[in-house]
Amino acid sequence: MTVEDEIEIMGQRLNDKIRNIFGRSLHIREVDAGSCNACEVEVNALSNPIYDIERFGLHIVASPRHADMLLVTGPVTRNMELALLKTYNATPSPKLVAAMGSCACNGGIFGDTYASCGGVDKIIPVDVYIPGCPPRPQAVIFGLMVALDKLEQKIRKKEV
Amino acid sequence: MNSIESIKKEFNTNVLEVSTSHNETYLTVKKELIVKMCDYIYHHLNLPIVCIFATDERKIDGSFKIHYVFSEVKDDAFIILRISIDEENPKYPSITNKIASANWYEREIQDMFGLVPQGHPDPRRLMNFEDWPAGVHPLRKDFDIKTKPPRVDGEYIYRRVEGEGVYEIPVGPVHAGVIEPGHFRFSVAGEPIINLEIRHFYTHKGVEKLFENISIDKAVFLAERISGDNSVAHAVTFCQAMEKIAGLNIPPRANHIRTILLELERIYNHIADIAGIATDVAFSFGAAHANKLKEDVLQLNERVTGSRLLRGMNTIGGVRRDIGGRKDEILLSLSIIQRDFRKLMEHLSSTPSLMDRIETTGRIYNDIAKGLHVVGPVGRASGIDRDMRRGHPYAAYKEFNFKVIVSKAGDVHARTIVRADEVCESVGLIEQALWSLPEGDLRVKVDKIPDGHALGICEAPRGETIYWIRTSGNKIERCKVRDPSFCNWLSIEYAVLDNIVPDFPIINKSLSLSYSGNDM
Numbered sequence: 001m002t003v004e005d006e007i008e009i010m011g012q013r014l015n016d017k018i019r020n021i022f023g024r025s026l027h028i029r030e031v032d033a034g035s036c037n038a039c040e041v042e043v044n045a046l047s048n049p050i051y052d053i054e055r056f057g058l059h060i061v062a063s064p065r066h067a068d069m070l071l072v073t074g075p076v077t078r079n080m081e082l083a084l085l086k087t088y089n090a091t092p093s094p095k096l097v098a099a100m101g102s103c104a105c106n107g108g109i110f111g112d113t114y115a116s117c118g119g120v121d122k123i124i125p126v127d128v129y130i131p132g133c134p135p136r137p138q139a140v141i142f143g144l145m146v147a148l149d150k151l152e153q154k155i156r157k158k159e160v
Numbered sequence: 161m162n163s164i165e166s167i168k169k170e171f172n173t174n175v176l177e178v179s180t181s182h183n184e185t186y187l188t189v190k191k192e193l194i195v196k197m198c199d200y201i202y203h204h205l206n207l208p209i210v211c212i213f214a215t216d217e218r219k220i221d222g223s224f225k226i227h228y229v230f231s232e233v234k235d236d237a238f239i240i241l242r243i244s245i246d247e248e249n250p251k252y253p254s255i256t257n258k259i260a261s262a263n264w265y266e267r268e269i270q271d272m273f274g275l276v277p278q279g280h281p282d283p284r285r286l287m288n289f290e291d292w293p294a295g296v297h298p299l300r301k302d303f304d305i306k307t308k309p310p311r312v313d314g315e316y317i318y319r320r321v322e323g324e325g326v327y328e329i330p331v332g333p334v335h336a337g338v339i340e341p342g343h344f345r346f347s348v349a350g351e352p353i354i355n356l357e358i359r360h361f362y363t364h365k366g367v368e369k370l371f372e373n374i375s376i377d378k379a380v381f382l383a384e385r386i387s388g389d390n391s392v393a394h395a396v397t398f399c400q401a402m403e404k405i406a407g408l409n410i411p412p413r414a415n416h417i418r419t420i421l422l423e424l425e426r427i428y429n430h431i432a433d434i435a436g437i438a439t440d441v442a443f444s445f446g447a448a449h450a451n452k453l454k455e456d457v458l459q460l461n462e463r464v465t466g467s468r469l470l471r472g473m474n475t476i477g478g479v480r481r482d483i484g485g486r487k488d489e490i491l492l493s494l495s496i497i498q499r500d501f502r503k504l505m506e507h508l509s510s511t512p513s514l515m516d517r518i519e520t521t522g523r524i525y526n527d528i529a530k531g532l533h534v535v536g537p538v539g540r541a542s543g544i545d546r547d548m549r550r551g552h553p554y555a556a557y558k559e560f561n562f563k564v565i566v567s568k569a570g571d572v573h574a575r576t577i578v579r580a581d582e583v584c585e586s587v588g589l590i591e592q593a594l595w596s597l598p599e600g601d602l603r604v605k606v607d608k609i610p611d612g613h614a615l616g617i618c619e620a621p622r623g624e625t626i627y628w629i630r631t632s633g634n635k636i637e638r639c640k641v642r643d644p645s646f647c648n649w650l651s652i653e654y655a656v657l658d659n660i661v662p663d664f665p666i667i668n669k670s671l672s673l674s675y676s677g678n679d680m
Contacts, residue, residue, distance in 0.1 A: 003459065030338045034363040036676045038388025038469055041432075043338050045458065048451035062336035079289055079362045080341055083333045109382055113305045114298055115366035134388065136468065 003050060003138075010141050011056040017148045018057040021155070022068065025057040026144070029067035029091065033084045033120065034110075035074035038134040039101045043071065045137050053141070064088075069096040069147065071140075072124075075103040075110040076117040088124045094154075096147050099126045100140060102133045127151075163205050163232055163239060170200060182404055184238045184615055186227075191243040191252045194228070198255045198262075201230050201239065208533050208546075210617075211626050212265035213640040214273045216301045218247060224275055226252060227628070229615070233551035238615055245275055254280040261533035264646060272299040272368075287361045287679070290314030298369050305369050321347035321355045329661065333362045337665075340675035344664075351660040356653050360679055367680040371639035376402070376476070376609055379636060383627075384471050387643055387677030389432070392418075392425045393620030394641075394677075395474035400554055401616030401627045402476045406609050412598040414478035415556040419593045420490075421470050421479075422555065422618070423586040427494075428457040429621035429672070430537070430579040430586075431501065436669035437576055438508065441517040449504050453497055460493045478603025487594050498587045505580050518572040522655040522667030525570055534651045535644045536623020538671050541578045542570035548619035560592045572670040608634050620644055622672055643677030 018026045030043050046053045047060065061067050064087045076084055088097070099120040102108035112118030120126050127150050130143035164185055168175055174197075177188035189197055201207050207230040214226045221244075228241040245252050254277035256262045266277035267286040274297040277283070285292070291311040297303060321328075326349050333341035343359040367386055371379055383398035384391040396418055403410060435450030458468040464486045465473050473479050483490070508514055524534065529542035539546060547564040549557040565581040567574040613630040623644030630637040648671060655667050 031334060032338075032340045032363070034365055034676075035340070036385045036388040037340055037674060038385070038391070040338055040340065041389055041458075041469065044451075045455060048455050049448050050452065050455045060338060064334075074363065075365065077363055077365055079364055080333065083341065083362070087334050109378075109385055110365045110367075110370065113366050113370065114303075114307050114309065115364050115369075133385075133471070134469070 006138060007051055007141070010138065010145075011053070014058070014141055014145055014148075015056040017145055017152075021148055021152055022057075025059055026069060026148070027059050027061045027067050028069045028071050028144075029061055029064045029087070030071045030073070031064075031084060031087050033072050033074040033080045033104070034077035034116065035101060035103060039073035039104075042134045042137055042140065043073075043100075046140060051137050051141075058144070064091040067091050067095070069098060069144075071098050071100050072120045072126075073100045073104050075107045076120055076123050078115050078117065081117055081123055084120075084123055094151070096127045096151055097124055098128045098130060098143055098147050100130045100143070101135060102131055105129045105131050108133065162235065163201070163207065163237075166205060167197070167201065167239070171197060181612070182614060183236055184240055186240045186242055188242045188244070191245060194241065194243050195253050195255050195258060197241060198228055199258045201241075202259050207232050207239065209259055209261060210533070210624065211628065211640065211642045212262055212269070213628060213642075214269045214275060214299070215630065215638050216273065216299065219301065222247065224250070224273060226269065226275065228255075229626070229628070231552065231617075233546070236552050250274055251276045251278050253278055256280050260531045261647065263650065271297070273297050274300065284316070287364050289361070290316050298366060303369075305366065305373050316359060318345050318357050318359075319355065323349070325349050326354065342675050346661060346664075348661060351662075352658055353656045353661060353664070354658075356656050358649060358653060360649065360675060363676045363679040365676075365680060368639055368641060371636045371641075374636075376631075376634060376636060379639075380475055381472075383641075384474075386641060386680060387622075387645070387674040388469060389429055390425065390620045390622060390625070390643075390674065390677065392421045392470045392474065393618050393625050394643075395471075396422060396555065397616040397618040397620075397625045397627045398629075398639075399474050399476050399616070400618065401614045401629045402609060402631075404614035404616065405612040405629065405631055406476070406606060408477055408604055408606065410478045410604060411601040412556070413482075413484070413600045414602050416593045416597050417479045417483055417602070418474065418555040419557060419560070420483065420590050421465070421473055423589045423593075424457065424461055424464075425470055426586045426621045427497075427583050428454050428461070430583050431457065433579055433669060433672045434505075434508075434576060436672075437518065437572065437666055438514065440665040440669050441514050443508075443511065443514050446504065446508050446511065446514065449500075449507075453501055453504065456493070456497050460490065460497075464490060475603060476609070477606045478601070480603070482602055484597050487597070491591065491594060494587050494590060498584065501580075501583060508576075515573070517663070517666060518576060518670075521572045521663050522659055522670060523569075523571045524651050524655045526568070528654050529570065529651065532651050532654075533647050535647050536620070537565075537578045537582060538575055538648055538651065539623065540565060541567045541574040543568045546624075548617055548624045552617045554618060556593060557589075559596070560589055562589050572666055575670045622674060622677075623648065641680060643674060643680070645674040645678040649673055649678055
């Protein structure tokens with residue numbers, strides 16, 4: 001199966017979920033909390049003509065105030081801790097947080113040091129973890145679907 | 161007379177000690193004389209300073225050392241001046257007033273080692289933010305990496321520009337696009353920018369300290385994660401320094417494969433930069449095409465190496481996997497990519513709305529570029545004829561023919577053209593490397609790295625990348641990493657002057673700067 005076919009199948013499933021839960025589209029704000037920029041390469045790839053996630057109702061927005069979800073990369077450096085917290089607080093509820101990449105999941109190779117907090121969940125609550133260094137675009141799309149399932153469960157349980 | 165002899169003649173008794181290892185000559189000198197000597201080598205012998213770094217050698221002789229690395233391309237040699245600084249009197253004369261490119265290095269050493277450059281024109285903090293307590297310096301040997309110093313009160317003071325109609329625009333650290341974090345403070349009067357101050361190091365992850373705390377076999381993976389889109393260049397530079405220390409000659413086949421990987425990396429980075437420029441002038445058609453081509457290279461990377469960013473291929477002593485079996489596939493894919501890329505470039509250069517935005521925009525004049533030691537394609541677009549693949553040849557570059565592309569205009573257009581031509585040169589290099597791929601082993605086995613120190617250097621897509629490593633007891637004692645962005649960032653403060661704010665993103669993209677590689 002080619003990459004294009006893979007994306008077509010995953011994208012349609014993603015699109016159905018988004019329509020089901022959000023009505024039309026899911027807005028994501030990407031926050032780099034100290035990544036090495038490999039994750040940014042892959043997030044940017046999501047918008048290229050091969051993946052083109054906008055056609056599945058996924059939109060990367062310019063401000064956390066427009067976002068339903070934060071996609072956070074990097075181990076959260078000491079110098080980015082406050083900026084991440086402010087971004088989280090600026091995002092309207094109900095909101096989702098996805099930790100993208102090994103560093104965001106648990107600090108990765110950078111670990112927990114004087115300069116690194118050792119993972120996004122040390123600073124803000126995380127709904128879904130997308131491992132990989134960096135995760136392939138397919139893995140990111142899969143992770144977003146898991147996040148949407150989680151939100152649906154939360155809605156059913158009336159937690160949000 | 162070569163440079164070393166000139167220095168000895170000029171400063172005879174003031175050179176306390178001379179030692180040579182590989183192509184590196186270390187001259188120990190008195191710290192009082194450092195300004196004069198650096199000035200002589202820089203202005204008289206015309207050698208650029210490529211790195212300044214400190215080491216904590218208090219365990220050995222009770223002092224800190226600062227190293228000033230000059231590169232002599234003519235003989236593929238390095239001249240390194242070394243001064244010694246006592247713990248009781250941690251001060252040394254600053255050379256920034258004579259050599260502008262020393263600016264950030266001296267501030268970095270001040271934050272990381274607590275050694276104060278006296279007479280520095282801008283002694284503010286650089287890597288440790290103002291909430292970092294005074295007197296705590298992470299790269300000192302008695303600082304434990306797990307320490308979490310408390311946050312203290314403090315405020316970074318920006319240069320203020322005042323006058324009628326002048327106002328400030330603060331941008332970042334969290335940006336509108338999918339890019340890395342950093343702060344930009346513009347002072348503008350109407351649309352034109354009259355001052356820009358950058359405030360970085362938000363992504364400082366303590367990489368140099370980490371190197372000292374992990375095992376050598378893990379260290380290659382850390383090097384790959386210093387600047388993600390330059391993974392191969394960092395890994396190769398790291399491995400070269402280690403191989404120099406261990407005195408290893410790596411197999412020719414591995415050298416050819418490294419060359420191929422380095423050039424694949426350059427191709428996708430350069431295409432990505434051109435895509436970014438098209439995006440930032442809102443030329444979506446061109447951007448979509450360029451992004452598609454970049455994706456084609458990333459998918460080729462994955463088919464050939466298993467990693468879209470070519471990670472996990474390099475190791476000390478050679479490469480981990482063979483790519484020779486994929487020769488035909490690489491050649492075919494690249495020929496299609498090159499054909500489409502040429503078409504795209506023809507299309508871009510015949511689009512007036514794009515050319516209008518990039519010609520004469522974001523000029524970096526040759527004297528500014530030289531003074532700040534701007535490296536890589538950005539430097540070459542400002543008339544600096546310098547390329548490490550030719551100047552300090554490594555991997556298999558000596559065996560191949562390629563042109564070093566230089567332009568004089570120094571604007572966004574020149575940088576775009578330099579990159580576009582370099583993509584074609586890179587395709588040529590890969591073809592040569594594949595056609596002449598020698599048979600043989602992929603790596604030599606390395607059990608233990610002996611004690612020693614060495615420099616590694618490499619031309620990454622962004623420019624020259626330098627590692628200086630000292631090993632002791634099969635562990636890394638000190639690893640200085642100098643990413644090309646560390647040299648190039650300051651040039652943006654000059655490039656944007658008199659340009660309008662909406663052109664800032666294009667200028668930024670055309671300089672292609674890594675935040676993570678800079679901040680580490």
